[in-house]
Amino acid sequence: MKAVYDQAHWQRHPSTELDGGQLVTPYESPQRAEYVKTSVTEAAIVDWLPPKDFGLAPITRVHDPDYIDFLASCWQQWQDTGKPGEAIPAVWPARRMQQVVPQDIDGKLGYYSFAAETSISGGTWEAAYASSQVALTAAEVVLGGESAFGLCRPPGHHAAYDYYGGYCFINNAAVCAQYFRDKGDAKVAILDIDFHHGNGTQDIFYQRDDVHFFSLHGDPALVFPHFTGYENERGAGAGEGANRNWVYGPGTPFSQWQHGLSEALRLIEQGGFDRLIISLGVDTFEHDPISFFKLTSEDYLKVGEVIAQASLPTLFLLEGGYAVDAIGVNVANVLKGFKQALKNE
Ligand SMILES: [Zn+2]
Numbered sequence: 001m002k003a004v005y006d007q008a009h010w011q012r013h014p015s016t017e018l019d020g021g022q023l024v025t026p027y028e029s030p031q032r033a034e035y036v037k038t039s040v041t042e043a044a045i046v047d048w049l050p051p052k053d054f055g056l057a058p059i060t061r062v063h064d065p066d067y068i069d070f071l072a073s074c075w076q077q078w079q080d081t082g083k084p085g086e087a088i089p090a091v092w093p094a095r096r097m098q099q100v101v102p103q104d105i106d107g108k109l110g111y112y113s114f115a116a117e118t119s120i121s122g123g124t125w126e127a128a129y130a131s132s133q134v135a136l137t138a139a140e141v142v143l144g145g146e147s148a149f150g151l152c153r154p155p156g157h158h159a160a161y162d163y164y165g166g167y168c169f170i171n172n173a174a175v176c177a178q179y180f181r182d183k184g185d186a187k188v189a190i191l192d193i194d195f196h197h198g199n200g201t202q203d204i205f206y207q208r209d210d211v212h213f214f215s216l217h218g219d220p221a222l223v224f225p226h227f228t229g230y231e232n233e234r235g236a237g238a239g240e241g242a243n244r245n246w247v248y249g250p251g252t253p254f255s256q257w258q259h260g261l262s263e264a265l266r267l268i269e270q271g272g273f274d275r276l277i278i279s280l281g282v283d284t285f286e287h288d289p290i291s292f293f294k295l296t297s298e299d300y301l302k303v304g305e306v307i308a309q310a311s312l313p314t315l316f317l318l319e320g321g322y323a324v325d326a327i328g329v330n331v332a333n334v335l336k337g338f339k340q341a342l343k344n345e
Contacts, residue, residue, distance in 0.1 A: 001339055002148045003046035008130035009033050009153040011123030016086050018116050026119070027266040027290055028167040028324040032217065033153040036318060039328025045335050046149060056134040056177075059129075061182065062174045062204050064162035066101070070112050071169055077105045079122075086119035089215075115165035115225070128169035128289075130156055135317050139179050142275060146330045147314040147342075149280075149335055150176075155319040157198035157279045158225065166196065166225060172317050173279045174204045177211045185274035189214065189312075191264055193303065194281020194319040195291040197229025197245065207237040212244075212271060214264040215279075216257060216293060219247040237328045249343035254299040257284070262305055266308075268310045278310040281319035282330040288323045300330045304337025310345075314338070 010030050017026040040046055040058065045113050078087040089109035093099050109120075110285055131152040138150035156173055158166030170189065177188045190205075191196035192215040205211040220229040234241035246260030269275060282300065284293040295303075307314065321327040 001145060001335065002049050002138065002141045003035070003036055003040060003151060003199070004049050004051055004134045005151040006051040006130045006134050009127050011130070012121070012127030012154050013123065014086050014119040014121035015301060016040050016088070016119045021341065022135070025028060028154060029324065030153070032321065032327055033151060033318075034153055035324055035328035035332045037268050039332040040149070040151070041168055043336055044340065045332065049137060049141070051133045051137045051186045052129065052140070053133055058136055058175050058179050058200070059132055059170055061178045062161065065320040067112055067162040069110055071128065071164070074105070074109070074120050075122050076249060077108070077125060078120070080107055080258045081105055086097055086121045088119050091115050099152045103176060103221050109199050111115065112163050113165050114160070118165055118167050118309035124169065129228045131156065132170045132172050132175050135205060136177050136179060139176040139315055142313045142315040143180065143183055145257070145313050145340070147316070149316040150318065153199045153320045155318070156192060156200070156283070157192055157281070158196070158200045160200040160203035167320070171200045172199070172343050173277050174201050176315055176317070177205070177277055179201045180275050181210060186210065187212070187271070187272040187273050188277065189268045189271060190277045191268065191307070192216070192279035193261070193284065195278055195283035195288065196224055196278055196320060199225045199228040200232065202228065206235055206243060207239045207241065209238045212242040212265065212273070214244045216246045216248070216260045216264065222249065223292070238248035240343070251294055253294045254296065254302065257293060258302070258306070261303065265306055265309050268312070274310060278307060278309050278314060279319045280331065280334060280335070282327055285321065285323050285326055285330055286320065290322055295309070296335060297326060297329050301337035303340040304321060304334040307334075308338045308341035
């Protein structure tokens with residue numbers, strides 16, 4: 001299996017996250033990616049490839065070009081105002097307000113975001129762009145029929161068509177699904193196993209039937225992103241039925257969570273898809289500091305095995321996972337289980 005990494009992720013290194021009424025050291029840290037790189041390398045399951053540059057075009061296929069311009073220029077605009085801290089939104093267009101883009105940076109931050117935990121700092125755009133190119137480089141391998149892993153940081157699945165949040169700026173999985181479509185695939189499946197609902201991915205494909213979205217996550221009535229991810233969200237228009245959510249409550253172990261995983265895989269096996277993208281978050285881990293499922297490191301081997309049942313060229317893209325000392329082993333175990341199951345076929 002091929003894997004792609006870019007040290008440019010280090011450029012995203014903010015010092016603040018709004019959490020519990022305080023500015024804390026961000027959970028989404030550069031060390032996360034380094035632990036994954038080390039563990040996946042030690043497991044000897046991948047050959048590392050350097051990233052290629054596919055430019056902005058594949059990104060603006062799924063994101064509003066004005067939003068991308070905002071991301072690229074936000075830090076400069078914020079600094080121009082002389083504000084002392086990192087860029088954090090503090091006001092949003094709520095119900096019955098106008099959905100228009102303000103001219104000042106505080107207004108723009110609110111318009112182009114949905115949450116305030118994610119500070120924008122210098123280098124954020126550069127790292128987000130690099131992360132999307134890591135994903136696309138891995139996607140190009142998968143286009144050739146092999147499976148691959150993109151070690152993406154920052155993650156992507158909370159980024160919607162025109163807003164960021166939840167540590168995500170560019171939706172790497174969505175960019176790659178569209179890339180597969182543009183390269184000739186008729187139908188692509190995205191399976192999101194991160195602890196949190198992949199609201200951005202759902203948003204981008206909600207009315208389409210060529211990219212189906214399957215997500216298992218913590219009950220949004222209890223946990224981020226709160227306003228999306230319910231099981232009655234099944235797609236709309238042409239996309240009616242092409243979106244599926246499975247929600248679970250606090251303390252959910254693998255034995256329970258795997259029912260949703262198996263059901264998703266059954267739908268994927270029967271769905272006539274050309275390729276599969278896995279939004280690979282391991283914040284489902286029992287000791288994750290911001291989540292409430294109880295998967296163990298051993299369980300991730302089985303997760304990889306079950307995913308292999310789809311027998312599709314599969315693109316794994318890193319999403320969340322914040323128990324940094326275990327994130328590497330857990331990601332490596334998914335890839336190991338997947339690879340082993342393919343070998344046994
Ligand atoms: Zn997550």
